Amino acid sequence: MILLWLILTPLIGGLLAGFSGRRNSALPRWLSLGCLAIDLALILVLSATHYGAAVTLNGTWLAQFDWPWIPQLGIRLHLGLDGLSLLLILLTLGLGVMSVVASWSEITERVGFFHFNLMLTLAGVIGVFLALDLFLFFFFWELMLVPMYFLIAVWGHERRIYAAIKFFLFTQGSGLLMFAAIVALALINYRQTGTLTFDYFALAKTRLGPATQMWLMLGFFITFAVKLPVVPFHTWLADAHTEAPTAGSVILAGLLLKTGAYGLLRFAVPLFPAASATFAPVGMTLGVIGILYGAMLAFAQNDMKRLVAYTSISHLGVVLLGIYAGNALALQGAIVQMLAHGLSTGALFILVGALQERLHTRDMRQLGGLWSTAPRIGAIGLFFAIASLGLPGLGNFVGEFLVLLGTYRVASGFAIAGTLGLVVSTIYALSFVQRVFHGERPAHTTLADFSSRHMLVMATMIVALVWLGCYPQPVFDTASSGLANLQRVASEHLPASGEP
Amino acid sequence: MNGSDLTAILPLIVLSGAIVTVMLAIASYRNHRITALLSVLGLILCLIAIWPASTVASRRVTPLLVIDRYALFYMGLIFAASIAVLLLSYGYLAARRERPEEFYLLVLVATLGAAALVASDHFASFFLGLETLSISLLGLIAYPRDHEKPIEAGVKYLILAGISSAFLLFGMALVYARLGSMEFTRIAALLAVKDDPPDLYWLTGLALIFTGIGFKLSVVPFHMWAPDVYEGAPAPVAAFVAVVSKGAMFALLLRYFVTTNADVFGPVPMMVEIVAVASILVGNLLALLQNNIKRILAYSSIAHLGYLLVAFLAGGALRIEAVTYYLVAYTVMTVGAFGIITVLSTSSAVAEVEDLDAYRGLIWRRPWLGGSFAAMLLSLAGIPLTMGFIGKFYAIAGGVSASLWPAVIALIVGSVIGLFYYLRVIVAICTPACEGPAAYAGAVPMIGGATLAALTLMLIGLGVYPTPLVHLIQLTAAQMTVR
Numbered sequence: 009m010i011l012l013w014l015i016l017t018p019l020i021g022g023l024l025a026g027f028s029g030r031r032n033s034a035l036p037r038w039l040s041l042g043c044l045a046i047d048l049a050l051i052l053v054l055s056a057t058h059y060g061a062a063v064t065l066n067g068t069w070l071a072q073f074d075w076p077w078i079p080q081l082g083i084r085l086h087l088g089l090d091g092l093s094l095l096l097i098l099l100t101l102g103l104g105v106m107s108v109v110a111s112w113s114e115i116t117e118r119v120g121f122f123h124f125n126l127m128l129t130l131a132g133v134i135g136v137f138l139a140l141d142l143f144l145f146f147f148f149w150e151l152m153l154v155p156m157y158f159l160i161a162v163w164g165h166e167r168r169i170y171a172a173i174k175f176f177l178f179t180q181g182s183g184l185l186m187f188a189a190i191v192a193l194a195l196i197n198y199r200q201t202g203t204l205t206f207d208y209f210a211l212a213k214t215r216l217g218p219a220t221q222m223w224l225m226l227g228f229f230i231t232f233a234v235k236l237p238v239v240p241f242h243t244w245l246a247d248a249h250t251e252a253p254t255a256g257s258v259i260l261a262g263l264l265l266k267t268g269a270y271g272l273l274r275f276a277v278p279l280f281p282a283a284s285a286t287f288a289p290v291g292m293t294l295g296v297i298g299i300l301y302g303a304m305l306a307f308a309q310n311d312m313k314r315l316v317a318y319t320s321i322s323h324l325g326v327v328l329l330g331i332y333a334g335n336a337l338a339l340q341g342a343i344v345q346m347l348a349h350g351l352s353t354g355a356l357f358i359l360v361g362a363l364q365e366r367l368h369t370r371d372m373r374q375l376g377g378l379w380s381t382a383p384r385i386g387a388i389g390l391f392f393a394i395a396s397l398g399l400p401g402l403g404n405f406v407g408e409f410l411v412l413l414g415t416y417r418v419a420s421g422f423a424i425a426g427t428l429g430l431v432v433s434t435i436y437a438l439s440f441v442q443r444v445f446h447g448e449r450p451a452h453t454t455l456a457d458f459s460s461r462h463m464l465v466m467a468t469m470i471v472a473l474v475w476l477g478c479y480p481q482p483v484f485d486t487a488s489s490g491l492a493n494l495q496r497v498a499s500e501h502l503p504a505s506g507e508p
Numbered sequence: 509m510n511g512s513d514l515t516a517i518l519p520l521i522v523l524s525g526a527i528v529t530v531m532l533a534i535a536s537y538r539n540h541r542i543t544a545l546l547s548v549l550g551l552i553l554c555l556i557a558i559w560p561a562s563t564v565a566s567r568r569v570t571p572l573l574v575i576d577r578y579a580l581f582y583m584g585l586i587f588a589a590s591i592a593v594l595l596l597s598y599g600y601l602a603a604r605r606e607r608p609e610e611f612y613l614l615v616l617v618a619t620l621g622a623a624a625l626v627a628s629d630h631f632a633s634f635f636l637g638l639e640t641l642s643i644s645l646l647g648l649i650a651y652p653r654d655h656e657k658p659i660e661a662g663v664k665y666l667i668l669a670g671i672s673s674a675f676l677l678f679g680m681a682l683v684y685a686r687l688g689s690m691e692f693t694r695i696a697a698l699l700a701v702k703d704d705p706p707d708l709y710w711l712t713g714l715a716l717i718f719t720g721i722g723f724k725l726s727v728v729p730f731h732m733w734a735p736d737v738y739e740g741a742p743a744p745v746a747a748f749v750a751v752v753s754k755g756a757m758f759a760l761l762l763r764y765f766v767t768t769n770a771d772v773f774g775p776v777p778m779m780v781e782i783v784a785v786a787s788i789l790v791g792n793l794l795a796l797l798q799n800n801i802k803r804i805l806a807y808s809s810i811a812h813l814g815y816l817l818v819a820f821l822a823g824g825a826l827r828i829e830a831v832t833y834y835l836v837a838y839t840v841m842t843v844g845a846f847g848i849i850t851v852l853s854t855s856s857a858v859a860e861v862e863d864l865d866a867y868r869g870l871i872w873r874r875p876w877l878g879g880s881f882a883a884m885l886l887s888l889a890g891i892p893l894t895m896g897f898i899g900k901f902y903a904i905a906g907g908v909s910a911s912l913w914p915a916v917i918a919l920i921v922g923s924v925i926g927l928f929y930y931l932r933v934i935v936a937i938c939t940p941a942c943e944g945p946a947a948y949a950g951a952v953p954m955i956g957g958a959t960l961a962a963l964t965l966m967l968i969g970l971g972v973y974p975t976p977l978v979h980l981i982q983l984t985a986a987q988m989t990v991r
Contacts, residue, residue, distance in 0.1 A: 078898075080978045118872075143901075150892045157931075162938055173931050180891075181924035184904075188916055191901070191908045 010054050011073040011087040014097070015135050017047045018104075022127030029120010036123040040108045043127065047134075048101045055094055068489070070094060077144070082194070082205035086141040092273065092490030093137045095343065095483065096266060099350045100137065102472070103262040104130045107255035109465050110358045114254055114365050115163060122163060122255075125155035129259055136267045142190045143206040145275070146183070149267070153179055156264065159256040160248060171244075171251035178244040182234040189227025193279070196220070212279055212497045218286075225280035225287065232276060235268030236324050238294045239301055246305075249317035250370075254361030257313065261320050261357060262350035269327045269346055273339070277331065278498040284332075291332030292415070292422045298325025299429035307436040312360045312370045315440055316353060319396055322429060323349040323404070329426055330411035336491065338414025343487045345407025348476055352395040352404055355469045359389055362462060363444075366455040372440070377449025382457040386445040388466050395473055397437035398430055403476030512564045516575040518557040519583050520623055526550025527616045534609045544598050547612040551591045551619070558584050566987060571691060572633035573624070581832065581984045582626035582759040589751045589839050590619045592959055596847045597744040599854045599953025606652055614651075615748065618644035622756035629767070631680045631690035634760060638676070638724070641753055642669040648748065649741040661740025668733045672723030679716030686710050692767040699768060714770055715779065724757045727817065728786040731810045735798075738806035743853055743860055746802060747846030750809050751839045758816060762831055766988060771821075780817055781915050787814030788922035795929045802862045804929055805845055808888060811922055812838055815903045818915045822906030828985035829978075830902035836977065837887070837895035840970075844884040844963040848877060851956040870937040877952065878937050880964040887967055889930040890923055894971040 021043025025036035054071055068090070075085040089097075107126065115122050132152025139145035153176060161172035190206070197214040198204045205211070216224070234241040245265075249257050277284045284291075302321030309315040323345065330342030362385065363378075364370050379386035395402040398409075408430065416423035458466070476483065514521070530546050558580050566576030573579075594615060601608035621640030628634045646669065650662025684690055686709035687698045699710075719730065726734035738746045764770065771777045791811030798804045816838070819830035853860040861867070871878030887896030900923065907916040970977050 076975075077973075078975050078978055080975070080982055147892045147897075150897070154886060154891055158938070161935060169935050173928065173935070176931060177924055177927060180927055181920070184920040184923055187901070188904055188908060188920060191905045195905070195909050 009073060010050055011071055011089055011138055012075075012085070014047055014050055014138065015087075015131050017043050017050070018127040018131040018134065022124045022131065025127060026120045026124030029118065029123065033116070033119040036120045037108060037112060040123045040127055041105065044101055044104045044108065044130075048098075048105075051094070051097055051101070054089070069493070072140070077141075081143075082203060082207075083143045084141050084205075084207060085144060086207060087135075087138040087144075088140040089138060090490040090493045091486040091488065092270070092343065092493070094490070095347060095486055096137045096270060097134055099266070099347055100130060100133050100263055102468075103258055103350060103354050106354060106358065106465050106469070107258045109461060110258065110361060111253065111255040112461065114361060118162065122159070125158045126255060126259070128152075128155035129159065130263075133259075133263045133267060137270060140208040141206045142194070142208060142211060142275070145271075146187050146190060149183055149186075149271075150180065152264065152267070153183075156256065156260070159259075160252045163253040164251040164256070165253075166251070167247070168251045171247040174244045175248040178234050178241070182231045182241070185227045186231035189224045192227075193224055208275075208279075209497065209500075212500055216280070218282065221280045221283040222286065225276060225283040228271065228276040228279070229287070229291075232268040232271040233294070235271070236265060236328060237268070237321060238328060239298045239321070239325075242298075242302075242321050245321065246314050246317045249320070249357075250311060250313040254358055254365075257317075257357040257361065258354040261317070262354040265320060265324055266346050266350060269324065269331065269342065272328075272331050273342075273494060277334075278494045281498040285334075288332040288334060289419070292329050292419060295325045295327075295329030295332065296422050296425045296429075298322065298328060299426055300325075300432060303429055303432035303436060307432065307439065310372050312363065312372055312375075312440070312444065313357070314370075315372075315436065316356045316360060319356075319433070319436065320349070320353055322433060323353070323396075325429070326408050326411050326426065329415055329422060330407075333411065333415040333418045333422075335414045335417060336488070337417070338411050339491055340484055340487055341407050341410025341412075341414055343407075343491075344403060344476065344480055344483060345411060347483065348395070348403030348407050348473060351469050351473050351476070352392050352402075355388075355392045355466060356396065358462070358465065359385065359392065362458065363455075372443045375444050376447040377445070378455070379445040380449065382455055384458045384463065388458070388470075389445055390441050391470060393437040393441045397433045401474070401477045403473045403480070406477055406480050509570065512567065513569045516561050516564045516567050516569050517573065517627075518561050519554045519580070519587070520573075520620065520627070522554045522557045523550065523587075523616065523620050523623060526553065527613065527620065530613050530616060534613065538607070538609055540598075540602060540608050543609045543612050544594065547616055548591055548594055550616065551587050551594070554623075555584060555587045555591075558587075568629065572630045573627045574629040575627055576987055577984045578759075578763065578828070578988045579627035581980070582756065583623045585836060585839060586619060586622045586626065586752050586756060589755070589843055590615060590748070592843050592847070592963065593744050593748045593752075595959040596747070596843075596850045596956050597742075599956045600742070600744055600850045602953070603854045604652065606654070611648065611651055614644045614647045618648065618748065619752065622752050625756040626759040626763075628760065629692045629763070631684070635673075635676070635680070637756075637760075639673065641756065642673070642724075645669075645745075645749060645753060648745045649737060651745065652742060657740040658742065659740075661737045664733050664740075665737050668723055672720045672730070674720075675716050675723070676720030679713045679718075679720060682709050682713030682716065686713065692764055696768045711773065711775070714773075714776065717764075718761075718779065721757055721761050722783065725754050725761075725813050726806075726810055727783050727813050728790040728810065729783075731787070731790070734810060735794075735803045735806040738809075739800060739802045739862070743802065743846050743850040743862075746805075747843050747850070750805070750842045750846070754809070754813065755835050755839060758813075758820075758831065758835060762820065762828065763988075765820075766828065777821060777910075780821055781912055784814045784817035784821070784915055785918040787811060787817065788918045789814075792922045792925040792929075796925065798929075799864045800862050801849060801864060801867065801933065802846075802860075804864075804933065805842070808926065808929070809842065811926060812842075812888070814922065815900070815919060818912065818919055819903045819906035821912055821915065822909050824909075825982075825985050826902075826906060826909055828988050829981050830906040832981045832984065833902050833974070833978065834899040836981075837899035837970075840895055840963055840967050841884050841887040844880065844960060844967060845888065847956065847960050847963065848881045848884065851877065851952055851960060854953055854956065855951070864933065864936050867933065867936045868939050872938075872940060874952070876957075877960070880960050881937060882934055883964055883967055885930045885933055887971070889927045892971070893968060895967050895974070897971055898974050 025039045028035040070089045073087040077085040135148030157176045306318035327342045330338040398405045624637035722730040795807035887894035890896045890900035
């Protein structure tokens, strides 16, 4: 039941915020914060009471919730929380708080509607991380798009309409491929067992021929690849991230991209293990291409937000590489990388958003020497830039290192090529710092430094990144219980898939 | 004919009674409010009459009609849609100069035709119902007879309705020539007995009947009339054409195909699939080019009929279930979308608010109307939390279950294109409006507003929790397949 409340709380909060916005512009902000705090408390209580059991047993569900929704079609409201979902939901709530705080002074128009959309997106993302019924999963998957679309289209920057429509078309269109694959899987299962169900565990036992398995897997993969984004499908990302308001960029980069990675981990690989194994070299190749190509594109940008957006492609290439390398080490690395990328990129977007709010430009050619005027922004910018390039001691390093180490055991060539990405990322991260904070200062720039509110946000993220970099063991433990679940689902499948 | 038979056709009798009452009322005392009240009350009584009729279903009443759960379900849908259209029209007609009373009479007669269609099990009743429906529709489309566009639309509809009837009659004649029967159930029996594959007579007849129905459904390549008629007709009439006329025709098509098992024969499924794919692609692509909301909705309706045909091709029990759910969803969202146009058009006495530009900033000036319009459009696009999403699920499930991959791909591509033009409208209603003459200055009529609120609630309620509706539809479908 708590799991349902995890989704309902932001939903109700969003509705309240939407209605309260007409009277008072501060009320929606506080309501949203309050609801996120309640959610955070809920999940902490939940994990505290069940945590010990889950870690020792290595691969159980912390909590499950199963309720009929459309029983005639075998669709159930089946939610489940394991280590993987727990980590990602903590990230969701954390970044949710950050984005509410970051938009405190940026969003001044239609505050109620803004927070309504923000909270609805968060509810959708939490739903995606919890759903164990494939129909329900798709439901949430689509649900998070609409409010995100409004966030970009209403509060975005210059080319917001174009970016919003592109974002929506790419993600929705690819989503329908997955939907067709889900329905096909359910119908195949129906022909084999005689019961129509969309349940994750039941569908994992479906016997599939190699060709069918590959087609269905591709249906899932393309959807998640668009969201992740994997290189040929990445063009929506830069536009959407650049044009979105700060909170939108934070949620897009920090959370929506993670839903793609989560989908691969939770659904694409365990449901179709044999096809995924065949597909792994392609997946790893795409990952490496993403790492290098994303980094190169990032280096070529003059727009700060675009730069940060392209680094996401590079960082999520690492995640893709880790997922398809497939051993425990690489998967652990992929999960840490997801968390660290959420934090560091989220912080960079907040920073860039703050600069834009003060200077009304994102063009790095017009910036320079900001360190002397705004030392706090400068220092924090430097910190997150080097976090993003993967300095040891910070979360991103742990993630990248583990992924590369794990990949080296499977396919050394990919690991070596992936390592080059670390070099390129150093170049773009340092050049970003150089161009924005050092050098000649255009005479007219005067700007206010970070307020204590912003400093608090940033300090939290810094602490989290350092903690992730220096003592990631609790994260590993939690993640491994989730990974064991995935392993179990996949292994139930494997012996059966040998049959004709 | 005994008592049970009369009970079975009670909804049709009540409706006929209502028509006579309304006619006499208009003749003796012309009053808009009383006419509207009588008509709506009559339709509500028809809805209530479905309940006693369902206790004696299913039974055949005269060789012409069969009253089963399927027929009663669709009658309910048609009556409910007509009530919604009438409620929306009230404010719209009150603001206009034409005498409004006969409008209600025509809607009731058209509803009677549609209700007879969904219960017909015989070519004769099929044709009678169809003509009753079409001729009243002609009057409705050209109702504002002082204006050019409605007249033009009416003439267009008249010509195409005539042509399609001709096709239909010829097709029926061919089937009759071959099999010697006009009853659907007899046709099915005769077809089942013959061991030789159906010959050219039967196939040509079927193709011609499908063509005639295709005109009414405005599926590609018989779609040319739809955009012009939608644009020219008054908005509530456009809703009526899109929903009641097409819904009843589709219900009949489904009954004919299911009873006679028409699509086990060679090229028939292929023919339907080609029409479905063409409708989806052409409808969606042409909608991209429009700037007039009514034309956009017309092309989108062509595409939706294509989706319906994909669901129509599914096998087994899923077929009736999928089509019926989709039709209910389509009814709610189409009436809703046209309802918004109707309600916004009440303030001006002449023109309707149909230009996309006129909708700029709607959501900020009229949050409730704008919000419900956005909900209707998102539902048409098949986004979760709305009925359209479950409908799209059924359509995809239908296509996948019959392994019609080209149709499924067309459905996916069509949905993406469709999303683009629905988003265009949503963008328009969300854009902060530049100051200008607000095209919708007047007050929203209360009845119309309440109807829209009810439709929106239904759209979201049955989208989030469709279980009761799915249950009802499955009961309906079960009886139909058993028969």
